[in-house]
Amino acid sequence: MKIAVFGTGNVGDTIGSKLVELGHPVMMGSRTNDNEKAKAFVAKHNGKASAGTFADAAAFGEIVFNCTAGMGSIEALKLAGEKNLDGKVIVDLANSLDFSKGMPPSLAIVNTNSLGEEIQRTFPKTLVVKALNTMWCGLMVNPAMINGGDHNTFICGNEATAKEKVKELLKSFGWLEKNILDLGDITKARGTEMYLPLWLSIYGATNNGAFNIRIVS
Amino acid sequence: MKIAVFGTGNVGDTIGSKLVELGHPVMMGSRTNDNEKAKAFVAKHNGKASAGTFADAAAFGEIVFNCTAGMGSIEALKLAGEKNLDGKVIVDLANSLDFSKGMPPSLAIVNTNSLGEEIQRTFPKTLVVKALNTMWCGLMVNPAMINGGDHNTFICGNEATAKEKVKELLKSFGWLEKNILDLGDITKARGTEMYLPLWLSIYGATNNGAFNIRIVS
Numbered sequence: 001m002k003i004a005v006f007g008t009g010n011v012g013d014t015i016g017s018k019l020v021e022l023g024h025p026v027m028m029g030s031r032t033n034d035n036e037k038a039k040a041f042v043a044k045h046n047g048k049a050s051a052g053t054f055a056d057a058a059a060f061g062e063i064v065f066n067c068t069a070g071m072g073s074i075e076a077l078k079l080a081g082e083k084n085l086d087g088k089v090i091v092d093l094a095n096s097l098d099f100s101k102g103m104p105p106s107l108a109i110v111n112t113n114s115l116g117e118e119i120q121r122t123f124p125k126t127l128v129v130k131a132l133n134t135m136w137c138g139l140m141v142n143p144a145m146i147n148g149g150d151h152n153t154f155i156c157g158n159e160a161t162a163k164e165k166v167k168e169l170l171k172s173f174g175w176l177e178k179n180i181l182d183l184g185d186i187t188k189a190r191g192t193e194m195y196l197p198l199w200l201s202i203y204g205a206t207n208n209g210a211f212n213i214r215i216v217s
Numbered sequence: 218m219k220i221a222v223f224g225t226g227n228v229g230d231t232i233g234s235k236l237v238e239l240g241h242p243v244m245m246g247s248r249t250n251d252n253e254k255a256k257a258f259v260a261k262h263n264g265k266a267s268a269g270t271f272a273d274a275a276a277f278g279e280i281v282f283n284c285t286a287g288m289g290s291i292e293a294l295k296l297a298g299e300k301n302l303d304g305k306v307i308v309d310l311a312n313s314l315d316f317s318k319g320m321p322p323s324l325a326i327v328n329t330n331s332l333g334e335e336i337q338r339t340f341p342k343t344l345v346v347k348a349l350n351t352m353w354c355g356l357m358v359n360p361a362m363i364n365g366g367d368h369n370t371f372i373c374g375n376e377a378t379a380k381e382k383v384k385e386l387l388k389s390f391g392w393l394e395k396n397i398l399d400l401g402d403i404t405k406a407r408g409t410e411m412y413l414p415l416w417l418s419i420y421g422a423t424n425n426g427a428f429n430i431r432i433v434s
Binding site: 034093095099104106107110111112141146147150151154156181182183184187190194195196197198200201202204205206208210211212213214215216217 | 321327368371404415418419421429433
């Protein structure tokens with residue numbers, strides 16, 4: 001499946017590389033078509049990946065992974081253009097972490113709204129699925145790295161079929177079906193995004209980002 | 218140790234009952250000294266517990282468990298009176314869940330502030346320790362109920378000695394030392410309070426409140 005990956009940071013590089021490894025044609029999208037990190041990504045993957053503007057990548061992909069920094073996600077998607085996005089699944093991995101007011105970062109969209117909902121509202125013809133935004137990117141594509149892969153990830157979104165597609169991709173990343181918890185519609189993105197301050201606190205207290213949570217009952 | 222428990226709801230009753238069982242003299246505090254639930258609590262414990270106003274309870278206790286609903290916590294503590302609280306540890310279990318705007322509830326204090334911080338700021342001579350606010354009250358006092366007791370609870374606060382006291386109490390509730398994670402100062406209450414929407418979503422998706430999270434790495 002042709003996949004667009006928005007964002008050239010660690011998350012975009014990690015997700016894009018895993019998708020290439022799994023055999024998907026991947027185009028990395030960024031603000032310009034000569035982004036140095038995107039060029040390095042393409043070079044690393046020997047012609048199995050390409051790069052372009054957000055609009056190029058959105059036009060290319062059947063599905064879009066939003067791996068941009070949350071503060072810039074809406075703008076990046078606007079640059080991609082509605083006509084390139086409509087009808088497509090947007091897997092939203094971003095958190096609206098706002099570092100402008102000092103540390104720890106706060107969330108720019110929070111409490112009675114979330115970035116996931118804001119993307120869905122701004123692009124009503126897309127199918128937004130919030131996923132993977134609750135952990136360090138290394139674990140997103142390699143859950144087996146810790147605890148034998150037995151820990152949880154969350155998805156939410158308004159469309160069951162879109163969530164099913166994302167679930168299949170997560171399984172291809174190594175996630176066990178029993179550990180992928182569907183929280184419901186896209187409003188549930190509030191919960192997974194608002195978990196970020198706790199994530200940051202745990203990271204700060206343990207000095208280890210390669211952790212996740214497992215629900216026990 | 219003489220302990221004040223503020224709040225006559227499920228959390229106050231559960232915490233108070235456990236403290237009585239552990240041999241602590243407990244006074245339950247509420248707005249009036251003739252609260253029916255407080256009277257029932259006292260009756261249930263055959264003279265091993267007492268009840269009074271927030272001020273009575275605060276004067277009685279060497280330590281105060283705030284088990285009031287978060288929206289009313291600051292007011293309850295004001296009714297208790299600074300002179301009855303100063304120098305004491307306040308174990309804050311509350312979350313500022315605001316149901317006034319419909320479901321799901323939002324948080325009244327959030328993102329760049331937290332209820333724990335607000336209590337510490339309003340009563341600067343107290344030692345606020347945020348604890349146990351991330352789970353159903355049945356688990357707070359009986360962690361062994363699930364997963365052999367192997368799951369996590371968080372504490373935070375500005376004073377190491379106060380956190381040590383609370384840690385000892387948590388251990389007496391059955392928490393394993395290795396599972397009590399000290400997140401740092403009271404600003405870390407933002408994280409544990411902002412976890413509530415995710416908690417509510419997991420509860421909604423699983424129809425089971427008797428769950429907790431375990432950090433795996």
